[in-house]
Amino acid sequence: DIQMTQSPSSLSASVGDRVTITCRASQDIRDDLAWFQQKPGKAPNRLIYAASNLQSGVPSRFSGSGSGTEFTLTISCLQSEDFATYYCLQHNSYPYSFGQGTKLEIK
Amino acid sequence: QVQLQESGPGLVKSSETLSLTCTVSGGSMNNYYWNWIRQTPGAGLEWIGYIHSSGSTKYNPSLKSRVTISLDTSKNQFSLKVTSVTAVDTAVYFCARGSYDIPTGYWEWFDPWGQGTLVTVSS
Numbered sequence: 053d054i055q056m057t058q059s060p061s062s063l064s065a066s067v068g069d070r071v072t073i074t075c076r077a078s079q080d081i082r083d084d085l086a087w088f089q090q091k092p093g094k095a096p097n098r099l100i101y102a103a104s105n106l107q108s109g110v111p112s113r114f115s116g117s118g119s120g121t122e123f124t125l126t127i128s129c130l131q132s133e134d135f136a137t138y139y140c141l142q143h144n145s146y147p148y149s150f151g152q153g154t155k156l157e158i159k
Numbered sequence: 160q161v162q163l164q165e166s167g168p169g170l171v172k173s174s175e176t177l178s179l180t181c182t183v184s185g186g187s188m189n190n191y192y193w194n195w196i197r198q199t200p201g202a203g204l205e206w207i208g209y210i211h212s213s214g215s216t217k218y219n220p221s222l223k224s225r226v227t228i229s230l231d232t233s234k235n236q237f238s239l240k241v242t243s244v245t246a247v248d249t250a251v252y253f254c255a256r257g258s259y260d261i262p263t264g265y266w267e268w269f270d271p272w273g274q275g276t277l278v279t280v281s282s
Contacts, residue, residue, distance in 0.1 A: 095273065096253075096272060098270040101268075107270070139203075143266055147206055147221065148206040148219075150203060151203075
C-alpha cells in the first residue's frame with residue numbers, strides 16, 4: 053500500500069500569509085494526487101486534481117505542484133475562510149489513500 | 160448540479176451489519192465511479208471502495224471480506240454493507256463520486272461528496 057505523509061500536521065498562520073503544505077508518497081504516484089479542504093462538520097471539498105489543476109470555482113490563491121513522490125499545496129495570501137484542515141489523496145494504485153491531514157489555524 | 164445524500168441507521172450493534180444508502184440527485188449515475196469513504200479521529204480518512212455504473216467493484220483490502228457495495232440505477236442510489244461490525248467501524252461515512260475525463264485524460268476522484276452520516280457501533 054502507498055503511504056501518504058503530510059507535513060506539517062498543524063500550522064499557525066495569519067491572514068495574508070503565504071503557506072505551503074507538503075505531501076510525500078512512499079512510492080512514485082506520477083501526478084495522481086488531489087488536495088482537499090475540510091471544515092468542521094463538513095465533507096471535504098476538492099481544491100486541486102492531477103497535482104496542479106485548480107478545481108473550478110476554487111480561488112486562484114490555491115495552487116498545487118509536484119509529481120512522483122513529493123507534492124505541495126500553496127495558499128498565496130491566506131484569507132479567514134481558509135483556516136481548515138487539508139488532506140492529500142493518492143489515486144495511483146489501490147487502495148487509494150489519504151494523508152493524515154494538516155490543520156491550519158489562526159495565529 | 161449533482162448532489163449526494165447518505166441515509167441509514169446511526170446506531171448499529173456490535174457483530175451486526177451496517178447498511179447505508181447514498182441517493183444521487185441532479186444528474187445521471189452512468190459512466191461514474193460511486194465511492195464510500197469513512198472518517199475517524201484516529202485513522203483519518205479511509206477509502207472503503209467503489210462501484211462503477213457498469214457494476215464493477217473495487218474494495219479496500221483492509222475491509223474487503225466484510226464490505227459489499229451495490230447499485231440501483233432505477234432509484235439513483237448505491238449502497239454500502241459492512242458485516243460483523245465492531246467499535247472500530249464507528250465513523251462518519253461519506254459517499255462521493257469519481258470520474259474519468261476523456262478529453263483531458265484526468266481522473267477526477269471524490270467530487271462531489273455527500274454531507275456524511277455518523278454511524279456508531281454499540282456493544
